[in-house]
Amino acid sequence: MKATIEKLLHTQCWEMEFPKINQLPLFLRGAYRFRVIEILSTSFLAAEPVEKINLAAMRKHYFKLMELSGMACAFQLNSISAYTKNKMLEEGIPFVLVGKEVYLPFLGVVLNDNVQSERTPPVRLSFMSQKLLLSALYHNVTQMTVTEMAKLLGVSKMSVTRCFDELDGFQMNLIDDNKTAGRYFKWGKSKKEFWELIRPYLRNPVEKELRLDCLPPWPLPMSGLSAVSHFSMLGDNTYPTYAISKKALKDLQPEKLPQVPQDELPAAIIQVMGYDLLYEGDDSLVIDPLSAILSLTPEETNDPRVESAVEEIMEEFL
Secondary structure, three states, X not given: OXXXXXXXXXXXXXXXOOOOHHHOOHHHHHHEEEEEEXXXXXXXXXXXXXXXXXXXXXXXXXHHHHHHHOOEEEEEEOOOOHHHHHHHHHHOOOEEEOOOEEEEHHHOEEEEOEEEEOOOOOOOOOHHHHHHHHHHHHOOOOEEEHHHHHHHHOOOHHHHHHHHHHHXXXXXXXXEEOOOOXXXXXXXXXXXXXXXXXXXXXXXXXXXXXXXXXXXXXXXXEOHHHHHXXXXXXXXXXXXXXXEOHHHHHHHOHHHOOEOOOOOOOOEEEEEEOOOOEOOOOOOOEEOHHHHHHOOOHHHHOOHHHHHHHHHHHHHHO
């Protein structure tokens, strides 16, 4: 794969061992040979089938490998039928046809004899990009490279590169390129102007809610109206609202706790968040203030008392 990419992309890349091989299930370890490829400050998992494998299996394994490795994945193939190739292109499944063709949509290019730029405008802002924007706001970022942003967020450079691609697609003029050192995030105006720019693209970070008939037995960060109350003079509901990350959701399994129907008053609410971003301003366990505002329901934001609390928070943090 390395030789094909360098030949067709005319860009140097590096090939390394996949360090998490033992974390993969046996059926995947037996079906593929794995390597990590790094190119243009982006790393991805290369999976070479040990034996001929059909499209249905590759499709299933593609999503499983991305989930388990936390990386983009591309298949290394020595041959491919026209039908399989067209379906992989149609479904956006990356592959490298050794010596002939490279299709790596997460790099924003499709190569077939020559390089063709392909950047489809995103439908909506991803939660990772939303976390990046809010983190940049809180840390007063004026200029930051992919590597620096990855360190700030505690994620891979590949994840930040995807965010930069996405922000480019929204044409917010936040990503620049100085050619030699690569792309970087930039902003030179006030926090308030930054918020006004990004607010139309931000979405409610709550993916679903659990209405509990008991208090959660673990310490969880305040969210929703409880978090807004923490940052303002607003009184909280009679029940607390908490946030939980997807990882904690999988580990703690709060859905196994007793729950109440939608029309009954809960003892507590747990909101499953699309990203985790905790407030660093004091010792309280609470999500960041702007995500707290974004997590409110339309009914809550229409309450004059809540509206006043939101204005109070905006004045303090922007």
